[in-house]
Each structure stands twice: as structure tokens, then as C-alpha cells.
Amino acid sequence: MFYREVGQFKTSYQSDQAIFTIAQDRWFLLVILAIAFGVVPFFINDYFANAILLPFLVYAMAAIGLNILTGYCGQLSLGTGAFLAVGAYASYKLMTAFPEVSIIIHFLLAGAITACVGVLFGLPSLRIKGFYLAVATLFAQFFIIWLFYKVPWFFNYNATGQISVPPREVFGVLITGPKASPAAAYLFTLTFVVVGALLAKNMVRSKTGRSWMAIRDMDIAAEIIGINPLKTKLIAFAVSCFYCGVAGALMFAVWLGAAEPGEAFSIDQSFLVLFMIIIGGLGSILGSFLGAAFMTLMPILLKQGMVDGMGFAVGTAKHVEFIVMGCLIIFFLIVEPHGLARLWQIVKEKLRLWPFPH
Amino acid sequence: MDLFLFEARNLLEVIVSGLLAGVMYSLVAIGFVLIFKASGVFNFAQGVLALFAGLTLVGLMENFGLPPWLAIIGTIIVMIVLAYLIELLILRHLVNQEHIILFMSTLGLAYVLEGLGDILWGSDVKVLDIGLPSGAVDWLFVDYGFYVDKLEVVAAVIATILVVVLAVFFQRTRIGRALRAVADDHQAALSIGISLRAIWIIVWSVSGIVALVAGVMWGSKSGIQFSLSLIALKALPVLILGGFTSIPGAIVGGLIIGVGEKLAEIYVGPFVGGAIENWFAYMLALVFLMFRPQGLFGDKIIERV
Numbered sequence: 001m002f003y004r005e006v007g008q009f010k011t012s013y014q015s016d017q018a019i020f021t022i023a024q025d026r027w028f029l030l031v032i033l034a035i036a037f038g039v040v041p042f043f044i045n046d047y048f049a050n051a052i053l054l055p056f057l058v059y060a061m062a063a064i065g066l067n068i069l070t071g072y073c074g075q076l077s078l079g080t081g082a083f084l085a086v087g088a089y090a091s092y093k094l095m096t097a098f099p100e101v102s103i104i105i106h107f108l109l110a111g112a113i114t115a116c117v118g119v120l121f122g123l124p125s126l127r128i129k130g131f132y133l134a135v136a137t138l139f140a141q142f143f144i145i146w147l148f149y150k151v152p153w154f155f156n157y158n159a160t161g162q163i164s165v166p167p168r169e170v171f172g173v174l175i176t177g178p179k180a181s182p183a184a185a186y187l188f189t190l191t192f193v194v195v196g197a198l199l200a201k202n203m204v205r206s207k208t209g210r211s212w213m214a215i216r217d218m219d220i221a222a223e224i225i226g227i228n229p230l231k232t233k234l235i236a237f238a239v240s241c242f243y244c245g246v247a248g249a250l251m252f253a254v255w256l257g258a259a260e261p262g263e264a265f266s267i268d269q270s271f272l273v274l275f276m277i278i279i280g281g282l283g284s285i286l287g288s289f290l291g292a293a294f295m296t297l298m299p300i301l302l303k304q305g306m307v308d309g310m311g312f313a314v315g316t317a318k319h320v321e322f323i324v325m326g327c328l329i330i331f332f333l334i335v336e337p338h339g340l341a342r343l344w345q346i347v348k349e350k351l352r353l354w355p356f357p358h
Numbered sequence: 359m360d361l362f363l364f365e366a367r368n369l370l371e372v373i374v375s376g377l378l379a380g381v382m383y384s385l386v387a388i389g390f391v392l393i394f395k396a397s398g399v400f401n402f403a404q405g406v407l408a409l410f411a412g413l414t415l416v417g418l419m420e421n422f423g424l425p426p427w428l429a430i431i432g433t434i435i436v437m438i439v440l441a442y443l444i445e446l447l448i449l450r451h452l453v454n455q456e457h458i459i460l461f462m463s464t465l466g467l468a469y470v471l472e473g474l475g476d477i478l479w480g481s482d483v484k485v486l487d488i489g490l491p492s493g494a495v496d497w498l499f500v501d502y503g504f505y506v507d508k509l510e511v512v513a514a515v516i517a518t519i520l521v522v523v524l525a526v527f528f529q530r531t532r533i534g535r536a537l538r539a540v541a542d543d544h545q546a547a548l549s550i551g552i553s554l555r556a557i558w559i560i561v562w563s564v565s566g567i568v569a570l571v572a573g574v575m576w577g578s579k580s581g582i583q584f585s586l587s588l589i590a591l592k593a594l595p596v597l598i599l600g601g602f603t604s605i606p607g608a609i610v611g612g613l614i615i616g617v618g619e620k621l622a623e624i625y626v627g628p629f630v631g632g633a634i635e636n637w638f639a640y641m642l643a644l645v646f647l648m649f650r651p652q653g654l655f656g657d658k659i660i661e662r663v
Contacts, residue, residue, distance in 0.1 A: 076458060128647050130457065131400050135598045136647065138591070139640035146637055150630070220662075267591070271465060278462050319473040326469030329462065334451040337459045 003351040019201055036190055041183040049182030054255040056296045057189045058247050063276040063288035064200050065243030070274070071282035072204055073236035074216030075125050079137035080273045082144035083241050085265035086114040087248025089154050092163045095176075095253070096156055103168045103175065107192070107249045114245025115238040117144075122237030126230055129219075141267055148261040164258035176253045185254045192250060196243060201285045203239065212236050213283070279332050281339025290340040298325065371506075372620050378510035380616020381517045382579075385572040386593035387600065387608035388520070389565040394602045395541040396561040397449065400461045403468040405590025407566055410475045411437055412573030412582040416486050417479035430570070437566030438559075445559045453554075472587060486577035513575045520571060521609060524564075533560060541603070595643035601653025610654060615639045 003024050010016040020026045044053065062084060069075050090110035095103060121140040125133050148154050155163050167177030174180045175188045203209050211232045214222035223229050252259045259265070272295060280291020302324055306317040336343055386404060393401040401407075414436050418429040448463055528534040539547040540557045548554055576586055596615050600607025622638045652658055 070458075124644060124647065128651050131461070131602065132598060132647055132651060132653075135594050135640065136644050138594060139637055139644050142637035142640060146633065150633070275462070275465070278458070282458075316477065319476045322469050322473030323477070326466040326471075326473065329466030329469065330448055333455075333459055333463045333466065334448070337452075337455055 003348065003354075005352070019205075033194065036194075037187070041187055044182050044186055046182050049186050050255065051300060052296060053186050054189055056292055057186075057193045058251045058255050059273065059276060059296060060289045060292035061193050061196055061247035061250065062244050062273045063280065063292045064197060064285060065240045065247060066273050067277045067280075067283065067285070067288045068200060068204070068212070068243065069236050069240035071277055071284065071287075072209060072216060073212040073233065073240075074219075075122075075233060075236060076130065076134040077137040077240075078134050078267070078270045078274070079121060079140035079144075080244055081265040081267055081269035082141040083114055083118060083244035084248030084251060084269060085144055085148060085261055086117050086241075087111060087245030088252030088259055088265065089148055089163065089261075090114060090245065091249035091253055092165070093154070093156075095166055095168060099166070099168075103170060103253065107246055107253075110249040111242040111245040114248065115242040118237045118241025118244070119234050122234055122241075125233050125237070138267075141270060145261045145265060148265075162258055162260045163252065165253045168253075176257070178257060180254075189250050189254050192246060196246065197285055197289070200239075200243070204285065208232075208235060216283075275329060277339075279329065279339055281341030284339065284341035286344065287339050287341030290344070294340065298328065372624055373617055374506055375510070376617035376620030377613050378507065378514055378616070379620065380596075380613040381510070381514045381609075382572070382575055382612075383589075383592055383596045383615055384609045384612030385513070385517055385520070385568065385575060386589050387596040387612055388524070388605055389568040389572065390593060390597050391600075391602065391605050391608045392524075392561055392565040392568065396537055397540075397558050398457065398460070398544075399449070399464060400457065400602075401464045401565070402461060402590060403464045403471060404565065404569060404593065405587040406468040406471045406475075407437075407440075407569035408573035408576065408589065409582070409584070409586040410440075410471045410573075411566065411570035412486060412577040412586060413475040413479045413484070415570070415574065416484045416577070416582055420484075421479075430574075433570055434567055437570060438563040441559050441562030441566050444562055445555060449558055450555065468587070472584075483581045483583040484577075486574065486582050509575070509578055516571060516575070517609075520568065521605065524605060527564075533557075537561065592639070595639035598643040598653055599646050601655045604653070604655035607653055607655030615642060618642050 003022075005022045005024075008021075008023055010021065015021070020029060040053070062080060065083075066077060066080050069077050087110045090113040091103075091106050094101075094106040094109055098106070121137065124136045128136055149161065152161075155161055165176045167179060168175060170188060173184045175184055204212070211222065211227045212235075214225070214227050215229060215232050215236075219229055222232075248265070252264070256264060276291035276295045277288060278291070279294055280289070281287025299321060302321045303317060306312040306320060307314060312320065332339075386408060389404045389407065390401060393399050393404070411433055415429050415433045418424050418432045419426065422429075424432065444467065448467060449460075452460055452463055526534075528538060536547070536552045536557055537560070539550070539552055540554060544554065547557075572589070573582070573586065576589060596608060596611040598611070599614055600609070600611030619635050619638055619642075623635055626634065626638075646654070
């Protein structure tokens with residue numbers, strides 16, 4: 001009844017190629033963006049920002065990155081944690097080495113550095129495929145984390161081996177460091193993620209994106225129709241790692257404030273982001289957001305429900321949380337292997353007809 | 359000359375201990391290979407299976423006062439029931455899905471088993487003692503000053519027996535032939551009347567038992583604790599090196615990784631700051647892959663458009 005495209009005619013090539021061809025979708029997105037930019041900052045507090053919104057945004061960014069590589073280009077990667085770490089450490093080094101430069105530039109550079117590292121570790125993908133490649137990216141994971149432990153240059157020779165973010169301003173507003181207001185941190189991250197998502201959405205609709213998908217679906221066939229696998233795969237690695245790098249920089253500088261390689265960027269992070277894109281939907285930008293939201297919110301809700309609601313001990317609750325999370329993952333894989341994004345699609349299909357049967 | 363002898367003996371000691379450590383890796387890797395061969399599932403839960411089996415074994419011994427042999431039988435029964443449940447609740451519903459989906463489902467399974475094991479048997483570090491010998495092999499140590507851990511020798515012997523038993527099982531029995539048929543071609547196997555489900559239950563049970571052996575060995579060495587589940591990560595490079603589909607590959611890969619790791623730790627480690635065992639095995643595997651993308655003994659990857 002409300003979601004009908006009747007009467008919406010596409011009269012130009014431009015409108016035919018729009019990201020959202022249906023007016024309701026455009027309005028829906030605009031309303032969400034208006035709420036995210038205009039309403040949420042006024043109601044945000046420390047807990048909301050640090051426990052829910054910032055993790056959600058940061059992980060959404062990382063999930064977009066991994067989705068480009070795994071969902072669109074079909075290259076399974078378990079090195080996301082390490083690529084986040086590269087972004088974090090690159091931003092840390094840049095921020096401490098060039099304090100006068102804006103951190104926006106630092107973050108973009110951190111992304112670029114991560115992209116270079118990603119290309120380096122993506123080289124084996126030309127010869128190795130599938131799970132064999134996954135293990136090759138595990139090498140990146142372990143090696144990079146080890147490097148950040150062992151080489152003191154990366155953490156500026158401080159005694160703790162940790163990196164902690166210096167306070168920095170953007171346009172006169174404090175963004176990083178413990179004194180930054182949650183609203184500023186949130187808006188800063190949100191801007192990055194929205195711009196990033198928009199770019200990614202357009203990229204996967206472009207020639208590059210189509211060649212990624214061709215490689216994913218069958219790389220030999222793609223090669224035969226004239227897609228250069230070397231170039232395509234490496235571009236996927238570079239773009240994916242750029243997003244992961246920016247996400248890592250945001251994660252370290254805006255969300256966590258301090259980080260240690262073993263904890264913040266362990267292999268668990270790689271799996272977490274992989275879960276996000278699988279549950280959200282492989283090969284879908286929207287899915288990256290849905291998956292990130294799901295995996296950020298679910299542990300919090302579970303914990304609150306069990307510890308506060310049912311009076312479980314914290315330790316038991318942790319174990320139950322593990323079980324429930326495992327079950328949910330399996331449940332989702334069985335019920336909808338194409339993820340939440342697909343569910344959303346089905347809902348939209350149904351909405352077009354509702355409340356009529358045909 | 360003496361110095362040279364000393365060096366040579368040291369080297370030998372390193373190699374032997376590397377080989378024995380490699381056997382431990384192989385034990386985990388065999389479980390992977392079994393499941394991958396029969397169902398094409400890359401079972402990430404293998405490490406957690408080992409942890410779960412170890413926890414169950416200790417739990418049965420401690421909480422019910424069972425003697426080791428009875429507890430082992432009990433654990434085997436638990437692992438078989440578990441295999442049945444996994445097939446019933448997960449695999450059955452995921453037939454024909456993509457590899458990555460199946461892989462993710464085993465990750466979910468790993469979470470469930472981890473939480474379940476902790477809730478059932480407690481999450482503290484447990485000492486596993488089922489009467490396996492430990493310490494140095496006396497005559498070697500006394501006469502030659504050569505340190506070889508008895509436990510690791512036992513592990514090597516058990517692994518050998520296991521491989522022989524598995525080989526006989528696969529080559530000589532009816533079920534083994536059915537297993538190989540399924541591994542070869544799911545549909546063809548189905549069409550000549552082999553029950554895929556029964557085969558999957560059997561395979562998961564067998565790899566559950568292999569996991570039990572691995573859990574017992576690793577548990578006797580360093581106690582049953584959460585970190586046991588991480589041996590899956592140790593077994594991955596072994597698999598890569600040997601190829602996902604080959605049991606001999608798992609053994610040889612394990613030995614190569616074991617020795618390579620120990621040698622690298624001693625001869626390379628000091629120059630780069632140590633603690634390289636986390637990634638060295640992966641690097642070794644990666645270098646191998648560059649030359650043989652399907653691993654040492656893996657089936658040749660043939661691609662068609």
C-alpha cells in the first residue's frame with residue numbers, strides 16, 4: 001500500500017541508473033540519515049556512543065571492506081584483524097609524527113598504507129584459491145600482529161607496548177582522546193562511514209565492481225572474456241584494505257583510544273567481521289550494515305537479558321552467550337544463507353503487494 | 359671435534375623433538391582431512407572438538423570417579439552422539455550450500471561446543487592424567503644426555519597405530535569403501551544407494567574420536583584448557599602443506615611443520631626477537647603453496663569453465 005512504484009517513471013538514463021530507483025527507498029534513506037546526523041547527536045551519551053554506536057559504525061566500515069573482498073570478489077580473507085591493526089598503527093604513527101596535519105588526512109593515508117600492505121598480502125591470491133587462500137591471509141594476521149609486538153618503532157618506543165591516541169581536533173572540535181565529546185566522535189565516524197558506504201556502493205556498480213563479481217563467479221571464465229585477474233584481484237585487495245585501514249584508524253583513535261595488538265586486533269576480530277558479512281549478506285553493502293548492527297547489538301542484549309534480567313552469574317552468562325551466539329549463527333545460515341540483506345529484500349517484495357494477495 | 363659432536367647432537371635433538379611435535383599437529387590435522395574428504399566441510403571446530411573431548415574425559419573421571427578406560431569409552435559414546443546431533447541439526451540442513459557457508463556453520467558449532475563444555479565441566483584448567491608416561495626416556499637421557507619426552511613417543515606410537523587403523527578401515531572395509539565413494543562424488547554415491555547421512559555421522563564420529571586422541575595427548579602435555587581449541591590454528595598450515603584431502607599428507611605436513619618450526623625457533627628466532635612460532639608455520643605453508651597450490655599430496659585442482 002505504501003511501498004508501490006506505480007507511477008514512478010524513469011525518463012532519463014540517469015534516473016534509470018540511480019542507486020535507489022524507488023522513491024520510497026530514497027525517502028527512507030534520507031529520513032534515516034537525517035535522524036543519524038540531526039537527532040542522534042543530541043541524545044547521545046558516553047555509554048551509547050562507546051558501547052553501541054561507535055562499534056557499529058567502525059565494524060560496518062570494516063565489514064564493507066571485507067565484503068568487497070570476500071562478498072564481491074570471492075577471495076576469502078581471515079586477515080581482517082591484522083588489516084585493522086595496520087590502519088590503527090599507521091594512523092598512530094602519522095598522528096604523532098605530523099601533529100599539525102588534520103587527522104582526516106591521516107586517516108585517509110592510514111587507509112592508503114593499509115591498501116599497500118593488503119596488495120602485498122594479496123599477491124598469493126593469484127595462485128592460491130579458496131581455503132588455501134584463507135590460510136595465506138592467516139599468515140598476514142599472525143605475522144603483522146607479531147611485528148607490532150616486536151618492533152618498538154611502531155609504538156614509538158614506549159614502555160607499555162600500547163598505543164594511545166593523542167588528543168586532536170577537527171575544525172576546532174576535539175575528536176580524539178578521552179576528553180572528546182561522544183557526539184563529536186560519533187558524527188566524525190558517521191561521516192566517514194556514510195561517505196565510504198556511498199563510494200563503495202557506486203564502486204560495486206561500476207566496471208570494477210562487475211569485474212570483481214565476474215572473478216568471484218568463475219575466475220577462468222572471467223579471464224577468458226578479457227578481465228585481467230591480476231589487476232582485478234589486487235584492486236579488490238587494495239580497496240578492501242583501504243576500508244579496513246580506515247576502520248582500524250577509527251577504531252583505535254575514535255572509539256577505543258588505546259590499543260594493544262594482541263587484544264584489539266586478534267584473530268577473533270577477523271572472525272567477527274566475517275560473521276558480520278555472512279549474517280548480513282555476502283555481496284551487499286546494506287548487508288554489511290545489518291550484519292554489523294546484529295553482531296554489535298546481540299551480545300549486549302544477550303548479556304543484559306541474562307545478567308540483569310534473569311540474574312545469571314557473569315561467568316555463566318558469558319558461556320551461555322557463546323552458545324546462543326553459535327546457535328544463532330547456525331540458525332541464520334540454515335534459514336537464510338544469503339543473510340539479512342536478503343530477508344530485507346523479501347520483506348520489500350512482500351510490501352509491494354501488501355495488503356492485497358496478488 | 360667435541361664441539362661439532364655437541365652441535366650435531368643438539369641438532370638431532372631439535373629434529374627429533376620437532377618430529378614428535380609434528381606428530382601432535384598431525385593428530386589434529388587428520389581429523390580435518392577426514393571430514394573434508396567425506397563432506398567437503400572445512401571443519402574449523404576440530405580444535406574445539408578436541409577440547410570438548412578432553413573436557414568430557416576429565417569430567418567423567420573427576421565427577422563420576424570412572425577409571426580411565428571406562429571414561430574413554432564414555433567419551434567415545436559422547437562424541438558419537440555429538441556427531442549424530444551435528445548431522446541432525448546442522449549438516450542435514452546445509453546440504454548443497456556453498457563451502458563458505460558450511461565453514462561458517464562449523465565456526466558457529468565451535469562457539470556452541472566451547473560454551474557447552476565450559477558450562478558442563480567448568481572452565482578452569484584441568485589436569486589430565488590417564489596414566490600415560492611422562493618425562494625423559496631414561497636410557498637415552500642417562501647414556502647419551504639426549505632428551506626425548508616419553509609422552510611424545512607415546513603420541514607418535516598412537517598416531518602410527520591410528521593411521522594404520524584408519525588406512526585399513528578406509529581400504530578394506532565396506533564402510534571405508536562407501537566413505538571413499540562419497541568423497542569421490544556425492545551424487546554418484548547416492549545413486550548407488552549409499553546413505554550420505556549415515557556416512558557423515560560415521561565420519562564425524564571417527565574424527566570425534568581422532569579429536570579425543572588429540573585432546574588426550576595435548577591435554578596430558580599441558581592440561582586441558584581453552585587454549586587447546588587453538589590447536590586448530592596450528593593444524594591449518596599442516597593441512598595446507600599436506601593438501602586438504604590426504605591423510606599421508608597430514609602426517610608428512612605435520613612432521614615438516616614440526617621440524618621446521620623447531621629449527622626456525624632455534625636458528626632464526628634469536629635474530630628477529632623470538633616468538634616466531636605463531637606465523638612461521640604459515641609462512642612455510644605459503645611458500646610451499648606458491649609451487650604446489652594443492653599441497654603436497656592434495657588432489658590436483660582441475661578447473662573447467
